[in-house]
Amino acid sequence: MSYSALLYHVEERVAKITLHRPEKLNAWTTAMDAEFRAAVAAAAADAEVRVIVVTGAGRGFCAGADMSLLESLAASGAAVDLPRQFQFLQALEKPVIAAINGPAVGLGLILTLHCDLRFASQEARFGTAFAKRGLIAEYGMAWMLPRLIGHANALDILLSARIFDAGEALRMGLVNQVFPAPTFLFDVMAYARQLATEVSPRSIAVMKRQVYQGLTQTFDEAAAVAEQEMLLSLQSEDFKEGVAHFLGKRPPSFTGR
Secondary structure (H helix, E strand, C coil): CCCCCEEEEEECCEEEEEECCHHHCCCECHHHHHHHHHHHHHHHHCCCCCEEEEEECCCCCECCECHHHHHHHHHHCCCCCCCCCCCHHHHCCCCEEEEECCCEECHHHHHHHHCCEEEEECCCEEECCHHHHCCCCCCCHHHHHHHHHCHHHHHHHHHHCCCEEHHHHHHHCCCCEEECHHHHHHHHHHHHHHHHHHCCHHHHHHHHHHHHHHCCCCHHHHHHHHHHHHHHHHCCHHHHHHHHHHHHCCCCCCCCC
C-alpha cells in the first residue's frame, strides 16, 4: 500500500510508522487515520515484524486533530467517526512504542497513551488541549490517565490543558524514559531492536495480554490466568530455546511458538 500521510519502513524486525505532515506538526486527519490503521495492520500481519515504533516527522509528534477537521465539526456539530480510536493497539500481540520526538497534544497525546511504552525526546511537549476547545476527556483518556499518572496529576493536566515538558512527563510516570534530542530516535530504535531480538515474542504477547486484562481483574483472577499461562509456557518452543541459549552462552533464536 502507498501512503500519503505517513511513512512505513521495516528493518531488523522493527516496523517504524512515521506520521508525515511535518508542516502541520503531523496534525491528525481522517486520511491519516485510515493509513495509520492500514500500516498497523500490515505490521501485525508481517511475521518478520516483532515490534512497532510510532513517531513523527520533523519537529512534532502529533499536534492533535487538524484544525480544518475541528472547524468542520464545529460548523456541523456532527460526531467524528473514529470509534474507540486507538484502543485496537492494546489488542495487538506485538509491542507498540511511542517515540515522542516533539509536541504530543490532544489526540496526539491519546495516541501515545494507547501505546505500550512511551519514550520522549528532551524536546517533547505534552498537553491535553480539550478544555481549551470546549471538549471533554476523549477516547477513554479519563480512565487511562489516572491509572498511569495518578488522580491528582490527571485532573491537573485535563482541567488546565496546560503544556508541560518531557521532564515533568517523566516525573509523573507518563513516559518511561527521556532521551537526548540528538540521539533520540537512535536510542529508541536500539531499545526496539533489543525487544525484537533478545526476548521471546510469545512471552511478550502473553504478558501484554495479562497486563491489560489485569486492569479489570481481581488479584485471584489474574493469578489464576498466570498459573494457566505458566503451564502453557513450559510446553513452548521459546521456553526450550530460552534455557538452551542461556546454557549455550549464545544469542537466542526465538520463534514465537
